[in-house]
Amino acid sequence: MKQTKPAQSETYALFAEAMATGKQVLCLYDGHPRELCPILLGHSKGAETALAYQFAGESSSRLPDWKCLRLAKASDVQLRDGPLYKGSSHLRAQSCVEVVDLDINPKSPYRPRRRLSDLA
Secondary structure: OOOOOOOOOHHHHHHHHHHHHOOEEEEEEOOEEEEEEEEEEEEEOOEEEEEEEEEEEOOOOOOOEEEEEEHHHEEEEEEEOOOOOOOOOOOOOOOOOOEEEEEOOOOOOOOOOOOHHHOO
16 A cells, blocks of 8 residues: 655745755744744654754743744744754754654755755
8 A cells, every 4th residue: 555645734845945945934933933944854743843943033941942843833934045053062863853854964864755955
């Protein structure tokens, strides 16, 4: 039996576009403005999920910081030109995205299902 690919939300498609084109993401998440660079995109427990580096906007934690986002909670998503921020410390393996679809790292250890070059 052939496995079907789950339908993608508009938000998921915009995060994928940002990753493929090197753009930043501006959005509201849980009602707070966020400025992000998505690093990983995929699914966790069936939900569209992104691991992103938040460099500005509002947060309950100190910025910049890593954020695990459930894309269903993001709204007013916009893309803009700007530098790609990806943090300087990668000491621990991520546990945010269980099934990785896209990773900005061309040498990804997570075996993403697609390559960013496939989207360009």
